Amino acid sequence: xxxxxxxxxxxxxxxxxxxxxxxxxxxxxxxxxxxxxxxxxxxxxxxxxxxxxxxxxxxxxxxxxxxxxxxxxxxxxxxxxxxxxxxxxxxxxxxxxxxxxxxxxxxxxxxxxxxxxxxxxxxxxxxxxxxxxxxxxxxxxxxxxxxxxxxxxxxxxxxxxxxxxxxxxxxxxxxxxxxxxxxxxxxxxxxxxxxxxxxxxxxxxxxxxxxxxxxxxxxxxxxxxx
Ligand SMILES: Nc1ncnc2c1ncn2[C@@H]1O[C@H](COP(=O)(O)OP(=O)(O)OP(=O)(O)O)[C@@H](O)[C@H]1O
Ligand SMILES: [Mg+2]
Numbered sequence: 001x002x003x004x005x006x007x008x009x010x011x012x013x014x015x016x017x018x019x020x021x022x023x024x025x026x027x028x029x030x031x032x033x034x035x036x037x038x039x040x041x042x043x044x045x046x047x048x049x050x051x052x053x054x055x056x057x058x059x060x061x062x063x064x065x066x067x068x069x070x071x072x073x074x075x076x077x078x079x080x081x082x083x084x085x086x087x088x089x090x091x092x093x094x095x096x097x098x099x100x101x102x103x104x105x106x107x108x109x110x111x112x113x114x115x116x117x118x119x120x121x122x123x124x125x126x127x128x129x130x131x132x133x134x135x136x137x138x139x140x141x142x143x144x145x146x147x148x149x150x151x152x153x154x155x156x157x158x159x160x161x162x163x164x165x166x167x168x169x170x171x172x173x174x175x176x177x178x179x180x181x182x183x184x185x186x187x188x189x190x191x192x193x194x195x196x197x198x199x200x201x202x203x204x205x206x207x208x209x210x211x212x213x214x215x216x217x218x219x220x221x222x223x224x225x226x
Pocket of ligand 2: 029
């Protein structure tokens with residue numbers, strides 16, 4: 001029994017790519033393989049020229065810490081820390097000086113439009129604001145690749161739209177590659193291209209071009225996922 005098979009995907013730097021598929025189609029498994037959180041039985045996974053399965057456990061940890069930004073459906077913020085401290089934490093864990101972490105966190109909070117919420121604890125922020133803090137935290141290392149697994153699954157439509165715009169902006173302006181997993185056409189429609197995953201295989205591609213047209217993507221998806 002394989003969760004994925006025959007899956008071939010190549011993503012150019014600075015692209016916003018969505019992987020769309022039903023529950024159990026293998027989306028999270030694919031993200032875990034790319035992020036080195038899981039190892040394939042067979043096959044190759046390359047990020048930035050690094051062959052991920054060939055790295056040691058320690059090298060994979062450093063790869064995640066220094067090159068990847070990971071965003072989940074659950075925001076996973078520490079409740080006792082302020083928004084700013086949550087963003088600073090991974091830099092402090094990585095041994096960076098406090099002042100440098102503080103300055104970078106300030107910049108990132110501004111980038112996600114949350115400068116006015118720095119001192120707030122997660123419980124006093126809206127869902128969309130919490131996810132923006134989580135994205136700021138994922139950006140601390142200037143990642144070459146952001147992996148986002150259902151990043152708007154817990155959000156209302158307005159907050160979700162602000163996250164999609166932010167991810168788009170990071171890809172088009174920041175040159176960061178964004179790989180987002182979703183089962184929602186409204187989310188996938190913001191990506192440049194959508195790859196449809198069904199039962200562990202790719203069944204086709206939708207050139208969404210960031211159109212934000214959920215109906216168009218839903219229609220194409222229904223054909224490809226059939
Ligand atoms: N390490 C593994 N080895 C083999 N099968 C697995 C493994 N992890 C998950 N699976 C199975 O592979 C399938 C895909 O799981 P995965 O979590 O990737 O789905 P998903 O598309 O993310 O679903 P959801 O939308 O519900 O999050 C499931 O049937 C799951 O039970
Ligand atoms: Mg999943």
